[in-house]
Amino acid sequence: MTKKLPPLYHPIIMNYKEIYSKQELENFEIVTDWTKFAKDNIEKDVFGRNKSVFIERKIFELDVDLSFNGDYAGEFVFINCYFKKGFYFKGAKFSGAFSLASSYVNGTIYTEGVTTFDRGFLIFDSTVDGILLTKGQFGSCTWSLKKIGRLTIAGGIFDNLDINLKGELGQLNIEARKITGDIFIDGGGKLIEDVNISGIARGMSLFMYNIEIGQLAIKLFVNENRFKLSNIKPQNGKGNVLLSHSQLGKAELSSINFKKFNVVIIDEVNLVDCTFNNVLWSNNVFGSSAHLSHLGVKDVDDVFNLRSRETFRQLKYAMSKQGDIINEQKFHSLEMGMYYKTLSWKKDFWTKMVILLSHLTSDFGQSLWRPLLFIFLFHTVLFLLLLFSNIFQGFEFSVKEFSSSAFGEGFNYYLYLINPIRPFDKDLFHGGWIAIDILMRISASYMIYNIVRATRRFIR
Known part of the structure; x- marks a missing residue:
């Protein structure tokens, strides 16, 4: 035999x-x-x-x-x-x-x-x-x-x-x-x-x-x-x-x-x-x-995203039980990334938008440089909008003439307005421009929160 x-x-x-x-x-x-x-x-x-x-x-x-x-x-x-x-x-x-x-x-x-x-x-x-x-x-x-x-x-x-x-x-x-x-x-x-x-x-x-x-x-x-x-x-x-x-x-x-x-x-x-x-x-x-044999097929991609989210959620939970803060946050980020892919812009617009902004601006609280970058990026866009609209009296943007005193005053205003708890300036902001003031305060507060969140992510 x-x-x-x-x-x-x-x-x-x-x-x-x-x-x-x-x-x-x-x-x-x-x-x-x-x-x-x-x-x-x-x-x-x-x-x-x-x-x-x-x-x-x-x-x-x-x-x-x-x-x-x-x-x-x-x-x-x-x-x-x-x-x-x-x-x-x-x-x-x-x-x-x-x-x-x-x-x-x-x-x-x-x-x-x-x-x-x-x-x-x-x-x-x-x-x-x-x-x-x-x-x-x-x-x-x-x-x-x-x-x-x-x-x-x-x-x-x-x-x-x-x-x-x-x-x-x-x-x-x-x-x-x-x-x-x-x-x-x-x-x-x-x-x-x-x-x-x-x-x-x-x-x-x-x-x-x-x-x-x-x-x-x-x-x-x-x-x-x-x-x-x-x-x-x-x-x-x-x-x-x-x-x-x-x-x-x-x-x-x-x-x-x-x-x-x-x-x-x-x-x-x-x-x-x-x-x-x-x-x-x-x-x-x-x-x-699921993605290995049918990459790009929507139904298969949906299954891949759902299963991946559950896998990363379990790994996040397992790391949390062990007190492994670093990998816990790593898998939280991966879980949220997969959750984002399962959402629809039509049915879940605001939820998907919040997750997208959190990922872009802070990598879900893991990045320090992203909120530092975006606090100045958002504020610069809003500040230039005010500048080109001649909201500030006494100076304007010009490529032909340069004034160091005007630049200093403008930069001072730039830094002053980035402070979300500054007093409200009713002479500067009135009418629809109040919305710009609100957006400045919200964006700065959100980025400061993400900066603090990133610096404390290893602290229980």
Whole structure:
């Protein structure tokens, strides 16, 4: 029986003749008949159970996957072996540890039926084409993988599973629904090209750290336990992150610089209870994926804006709970920007106008230079309107004649009128010109408010 992987999957292991030298191969035995080999090398105890087995320097030149389906009283250890195909466990029971050390498996290791490992399933310094676990009781497991093509954990009961990568991993799939136990993945700074996490994690806790990724996709995932991603980096600055239709619960993201990723998409994900420690955000973080395939289509853009607003609102709330004022205000600005895009000039004119002015003049209270710029810009426009209308007696604007005293008096008037709490000048403003006086006071007051708001944005 042979476990087949999808056709697009490419094996990573070479022929044993390309791995070992001729001199090394002289110390190996080639096995072509597993049934005969097991009969000759695996002894049974008085209860009919297989005793401890230590197999070293063997090349299993088999045309089908090797099968384990018996009852093993002691340890079962492969050391420095090569498997042309994979091997699988079908209802086997191991009272001792099952170990694979310094070996090559040019196929898939997988489970069928409920296999029990009382002392754990251990892998040390080995290269494996693929691992697929769907059910079984695995005890306490430690895996040290030099290189692996595909690792899929879709079920099983673990006391704990510690995975240490010493080389690249092509694809990692974790389907949480049928997994119980704690899984720790230490990438050792190595590359995992494709990471996929899904399912309802009721009994599974997952910790992944110190990993370089090509793509991380968390889809249809519900975290009801512990989930932590730490020190995740992109592959050559081109990594992608997609969080979609998931509920992350009290997940923790730590030491991640999203600025270095190509794109980060968070689409319809519950984030309000998440913790973000030492996470750097940037403009490549999108609140929805709806725009990617139908950019410019109105209905799709509306969905994108609504979903993005909700994503940024949740991130704002999560930052507020942590006391992260800087990122809270950053996501407030992004939320309001998306809210602005959802409004219509016909139905929501004044609301949209208020948001537009707040964005232009202060970036929603985050900018200091914008209100400083606009306080003089608005005031200059209104002042010139008064000047060209000959409201001021005794001086006028001229490009031919220059008077320093007149300029000084005019500039004094300019600065005097910018004060919103100055006394009302009934000789200067009368009739319709009172509206200009009111606009001057309103614009100056609004900009002063935004200046104060910007200077106090880091103060609770």
